[in-house]
Amino acid sequence: MNRHLTEANKPKKRLRIFHGRMYFALQALAGAAWWLGTAMIPGVASATLGGINPLLIAFVDIPLFVIGSALAALNFRWAVWIATAWTVIVALGMVIYATATTEAGLGAVLMILAALGSLLAGVLMIFGRIPSEKLLIGPFAFHSSHTRIRSRLQMRTTLQIVVFWGVFLVIIPVIINAFEDRWNLAYKFPILIVVVGFALLAFSSVIGVWSARAIANFGSGTPLPSQMAHHLVSRGPYAFVRNPMAIAGVIQGMAMGLLIGSWLVVVYALIGSLLWNWLIRPHEETDLIERFGDEYRDYAKRVRCWWPTFSTAESDTDLVDED
Structure with a gap:
């Protein structure tokens, strides 16, 4: 009986994993677009990073956030852990920075949303479902x-x-x-x-x-x-x-x-x-x-x-x- 239930749930599990992968794909695209915006539009950098030098963040954030999210979208499970953990760390850091300096508030909000999305999508990909029970x-x-x-x-x-x-x-x-x-x-x-x-x-x-x-x-x-x-x-x-x-x-x-x-x-x-x-x-x-x-x-x-x-x-x- 349990085997049949497991077999019946496999399509749903694959669909949920697909949804998680699609989120990370969108996050990778959004991250790449944001970095392009910071390089070309000064207002983007000031609104989301405040006084932080973008170059100091780019060397770490592009590999871990943008590329990590892209690899997670390709179903590399180790990349799910890296992209999600880094997103949560950056979100916490941005909250502390924005609260201490009153700068980059928009960046803090965006990273909080990204962290929430990454956590949900990461759980979907690792476990095939959200154990909300x-x-x-x-x-x-x-x-x-x-x-x-x-x-x-x-x-x-x-x-x-x-x-x-x-x-x-x-x-x-x-x-x-x-x-x-x-x-x-x-x-x-x-x-x-x-x-x-x-x-x-x-x-x-x-x-x-x-x-x-x-x-x-x-x-x-x-x-x-x-x-x-x-x-x-x-x-x-x-x-x-x-x-x-x-x-x-x-x-x-x-x-x-x-x-x-x-x-x-x-x-x-x-x-x-x-x-x-x-x-x-x-x-x-x-x-x-x-x-x-x-x-x-x-x-x-x-x-x-x-x-x-x-x-x-x-x-x-x-x-x-x-x-």
């Missing part, structure tokens, strides 16, 4: 709630909202914004954009609270994976879309960026949503299928994952809590 530990491991008492569930849900929103929508954005200011990358948004950010934050927060209460009221659980619902929730906002809390979280993060005038916070929200959709959502849906079976499969056929399905929403009478 290892992230599902502790409070993020899938377990049903130990209690079904509604008052306790609502209290725990409220506490979770305060903690998670406080961390992901306040603390982390404030830290990102501080680096953005320090690196001289801040951009003053027009007042209309700030007002739009406030409106989006208020709207998405209402959706988030509504979704959390639906889980507590109709599912006898909380939004936290380790205290999940005992029943499939298809009422409230879940009657229109399968992931209203995730959608609310993405909009909240982007809205916070608009509200405080930080384009890096907007990027943070977008990248976070992509990583959640790619790494975590498949495990969540697998768990729902295992626990609810055909009930969830039928629900997934009726209601889309990201785009609201108003035409198939349950009637108002079905949405009334009979409890």
Whole structure:
């Protein structure tokens, strides 16, 4: 049985490795284009390197980053380790340099993104997959709630909202914004954009609270994976879309960026949503299928994952809590 499963997974593994190779190919091309730009356009060097002499970096970066990424794209596994390790080291160095000197902030941001991409692509090539299930530990491991008492569930849900929103929508954005200011990358948004950010934050927060209460009221659980619902929730906002809390979280993060005038916070929200959709959502849906079976499969056929399905929403009478 395991042999057949392994054989069936081989095409997917080869495809994932191919995706990793394509990333390194694009990174090699981007690196070569960037070095060409630093040689021909003075503004590129000053924005990404600050006061660092490009020649001092080129002798090491071109072989390890550009050529190393190209060799990784050709499926030389040892080159994957070299290109990824060097990219992470340079990213850390650029963060320290930009923070200490207030120069080359754009270079720090670009290298952070390159390091993240290299790590993901490198793991794909070495292991043939991203072992994202290892992230599902502790409070993020899938377990049903130990209690079904509604008052306790609502209290725990409220506490979770305060903690998670406080961390992901306040603390982390404030830290990102501080680096953005320090690196001289801040951009003053027009007042209309700030007002739009406030409106989006208020709207998405209402959706988030509504979704959390639906889980507590109709599912006898909380939004936290380790205290999940005992029943499939298809009422409230879940009657229109399968992931209203995730959608609310993405909009909240982007809205916070608009509200405080930080384009890096907007990027943070977008990248976070992509990583959640790619790494975590498949495990969540697998768990729902295992626990609810055909009930969830039928629900997934009726209601889309990201785009609201108003035409198939349950009637108002079905949405009334009979409890």
